[in-house]
Amino acid sequence: MEIIVAKSAGFCFGVSNAVKTVNNLLENQKEPIYTYGPIIHNAQVVDLFTSKGVKKIDDIDEAEPNGHIVIRAHGVTPDIYKKISDKGLILEDATCPYVKKIHNLVKEKSEEGYKIIIVGDRNHPEVIGINGWCNNQAYIVDSVDDVEKFPTSDEKVCVVAQTTITNEKWLEVNTALKKKFKNILKFDTICSATSRRQNEAEEIAKNVDMMIIIGGKNSSNTQKLYDICKKHCNLTYKIETSGDLPPVDIKKIKKVGISAGASTPDWVIEEVIKKMSELNKQGMVDILENDGEIDFANAFENSFVRIHAGDTVKGKIIGFNSNEVFVDLGYKADGIIPLEEYTDDPNFNIEKEVKIGEEVEVLVEMVNDGEGNVRLSKRKVDAIKSWDDIVKAYENKTPVNAYVVEVVKGGVIASYKGVRIFVPASQVSDRYVKDLNEFLKRSITVRILELNEKRRKVVGSARVIIEEEKEALANRTWNSMEVGKVFKGTVKSLTDFGAFVDIGGVDGLIHISELSWTRVKHPSEVLKVGDEVEVTVLEFDKEKKKVSLGYRKMEDNPWYKIEEKYKVGDVVKVTVLRFAPFGAFVELEKGVDGLVHISQISSKRLAKVEDALEIGMKVDAKIIEVDGENKKISLSIKEVMPIDPPSSKSESKAKDGSEAKETSANTEEEAEPTEHREDMNVTVEDLVSKTTQS
Template identity: 65%
Template sequence: MEIIIAKNAGFCFGVSKAVNLLFDLLENTNEKLYTVGPIIHNDQVVEKLKSKGVQVVNDISEVENDGQVVIRTHGVTPEVYEKINGSGLKYSDATCPYVKKIHNLVNEKYKEGYQIVIIGDKEHQEVKGINGWCDDTASIVYSEDDVKSMNADNKNICVVAQTTITKEKWETINNFLNKKFENILKFDTICSATSNRQNEAECVAKNVDAMVVIGGKNSSNTQKLYEICKKYCSKTYQIETSGDLPPMDIKNIKKIGITAGASTPDWVIKEVISKMEELNKANEMSFKEAFESSLVTLNTGDIVKGKIIGFNNSEVFVDLGYKSDGIIKIEEFTDDVDFNPAQSIKVGDEVEVFIVRVNDKEGVVELSKKKVESMKGWDSLVAAFENKTPVRVKVIEIVNGGVIASVSGIKIFIPASQVSDKYVKELHGFLKQVMNIRIIDYNKQKRKFVGSARVILEEEKEKAGTEFWGSVEIGKKYTGTVKSLMDFGAFVDIGGVDGLVHVSELSWNKIKHPSQVLKVGDKIEVVIKEFDKDKKKVSLGYKKHEDNPWVKAANKYNVDDIVKGKVVRLVPFGAFVELDEGVDGLVHISQISNDRIGKPSDVLSVGQEIEAKITEFSAENKKISLSIKEVNPIPAPNKKEEVKEAADSSEVVNAEEEVPTEHKEDMGSTIGDIIGKIDVE
């Protein structure tokens, strides 16, 4: 069998430049290196770089301050550059020069008013990066339907191509665009290296009996090579490594061709060629027989390792190095009731499995991941029981008398009395919750475990309580959790100890019940007011000094200020006026009117808005004295009537002049005025 290798197989200029840049940085810098996404679409290269310390991140926010960022070959959007610069990070740009050229072209034409059209895969990172240079406004097309869905009102469009698409795709889509648009500016931005590679692959595929295309499963250019070769050679296979070579009978294969994607490293290509040459030398057996002889042997009951190669909602497919792939049913993969394959399973991950059944006739290998975990988990749980080590579990089921939790594929029964350190009436709130438990009993024959969260919670509470009483002092602040509300106050857990915040300590304003301020579960900051170590009692304060309405009033009001307020209470010696919530001032009866009045209710009513002057202020004593008569004195009822009668009779008489001067002087020593001089708070 003749092996024909394409001359342009392997790294292109842009990929080689990017990978060499990273290896140079690894040798010449001590900084942590990060790539925003894989540097290229090849798992072998990415893993090799990862083993040397290069970390792959999805966002700049994941990069540490002392790290250096390397931009991937596919390029990124302007937003990524802005984030890097805004974070003050160093970076090296490994964007392929051909891709960078497209970025500049698209940005220029977009600013000139063109609607940008990108022929390519909208999910490919290169295309996403290009779209960013026209503010993500590009029309991305890959089929006739994509073109049909475009807005035909665009008069001027500029067309560019993803660097890895085929010439055939470029020409086909442009024919569709020509039928729909009149003014089209086209830039064939397909990488020349890509075009050469595709042309060469076509030539090789036309002249061989079988074709092998080597490259990453996510590599766009590798996929295009496979499509081209498959068109001219029906026996075309796409592989990532030599381990993916399929069984082939070389008796009918005289020539086999090999090409590789632009992101395929030379060492992977060499391994494939080497393996094929070795198998080719096995003259006594067919290529298929030689291939199968290199496979592992599987037996029911074995525990082996494999690589996940695919999955769906009901099964996970595993490459075991056997002639048939293994299958793990989802129910044998995990006990997690919230398990989502799309979020939790990653193709390429290594997994350890138990061989449940091997059926060569049907080509089926049944596997169980849970059984391996269960076998290993049993020993670890027994050790946890003997050492009294806490175990972190997840509740997966509510049953009579308790709950069932799971860890490492093993179910653990937790009685209702052991779920919490307090009585729990309803257990459904614990479903899907993760908790720490201690194994308190197990039955080896029945393979059953019994766990308790209560013993751990009580131990933690006791330890926290000991620490608390050893360091407690008046005035010390704690952050606690409201545990319960009573008519007289709120109980707050401040770390193993419950303290009481009396209702009077909850608010500066008068409240009827603690629920007006707090609810169970609230995290609040409290301060120690009193404590008794012997009785294990703690009194807590919650309201803050700066929230005291009198403190706020001191910053707001001054003597001689004219203020507005509302009458909230009338008493024989005056009226209480609310200036702010929790802040009342007193207008003495002598400060309401210039006239003699019998009682405040003669001229004022509750709820009435008034203006008054502050004559005295003491925040410390919570006292404000007010005067209405110094702002707008209120006439006595009889004075109002006299004024009204005088007006009605058209008598031009001054009501004040009708009161003899002597009578006024006598009023200065009335009982009301004497009482007015008494300082009443």
């Protein structure tokens, strides 16, 4: 009969730490020693400590002041800490670090407004403790049936797990929760040691004829080990001690598997193995033997690998949460890779890209991080491997794509697969950058300018690449340049006299007069920096690197095909804009002005235009001439509705003693027409110019 013992059988770190805490107190303290509840879920250990004077209490008031009280690995609620302090007891906190992390997590998320959901047994001390850190307001679910009782909700929820539940239950419950809650944040807080123990026991159970699970009757993780193994091996037994072993027919049982819960002490496991070995003196035991006697303590210790800070080792990913990746190294404690030590990629999605069971190579940074875990870095191993890439890139002057991970004095730090590259502020861009934080967590392509292998110092530049790309682009643009060619460009800057546009490594100027067919006071009325525009080359000088661009389009010209829009004889509504001695300028539409000669305003003779019209007045007028080429439209008001000057004006002049002689009128009539007739044949722009000069 072959006996196979699971390497992970027995105390986990949290339980071992709690037991060690009590043992240390027994060796060094004279004050009373209390444990809040049974120190672990194992009657043999509790009885042993009781025999040595350690008292188990279920209420803080049972303890005497100044005594030492040990909080077990399961953890407690905040009010228990307060009672301990108020009682004057000396706290010895042996809460498992995995459990302590859950306490901090639910406290933080509940304060952020999340409703906490705990997947686990509501009567388990660990779950009771966790619930206390979110004001005892958590939903506690232990099955899919519990989830079905929830109504569908938009409530913001955060899901955590009791550290000892099975991965199968965790997945089933979370699948059900997704159907009930739209806004869900989950953290897989199953202890990695628990996962490893369960996976290992399951694999053994698949390949043996009988499976023995050793642990306390009240141990949750022991019961789960039993449930898992029972699915694969019908002859699975749960026992507390060797005295509970069932009868074994070694003729029928060829292989026996043994595993134990996290609260099972090594001497209990050792007794079971010894008893099984006595039944099979010629059998084989898959653990270390000395002179025919089994030394379980050494066997258990020697089953682990030896690691030291600075070692590069390989392990398998056994779990992760939003901030950490857990790795099985074959060591007595699991390895933890903080997310920032897993990758520098700011877009890294841990749920999509980290695969359970995947092998990773990591650097051991710290064998004990203060919580019993091994701190690891994958990023630093990647950096060592990527150094050769950086050396080749430097030698061949090839660019590398990196992520900016930090802004430092004088520049930024970019990471290429873990290799840190310093990019000076002057080399981050080809333009002045006021705030380098705009590049943080962004991709940047750099060329390696300096490399010091001895000091592992790398200096890169994005500017040289940008400038080279711009130069190549500008050459292509100049080579294809011709008058009338249309380019797509980007507005780079605005000035009082126009807008500068990048048309492909070449900056051209759109003069303000070329921005619009109507008058604009500043280019910002038409364009803004960053606009994508289509422009036409009006003229260019390659030697002087100057390009004049046009932006306004012919079809946008209000005078475009004016003869088709306005025809002689049409009556249109116009607005009086301004006066001149020879007539009134009127607006037909924005950008299209016409002239009503003074002789075309009224059937009566006018001394001046103001006698009949006012600025802003809207009147009907008849088109009598359209000259689109010269931008001239002549109109007549009197042919539609002649406007006669008020008679009161002439009468008032007579009363004032002014002379209104026919001869003076005739003189005006003789003097005026020649000039006015000439003005009828000039353009609107000429008239504006003359009016301005006068």
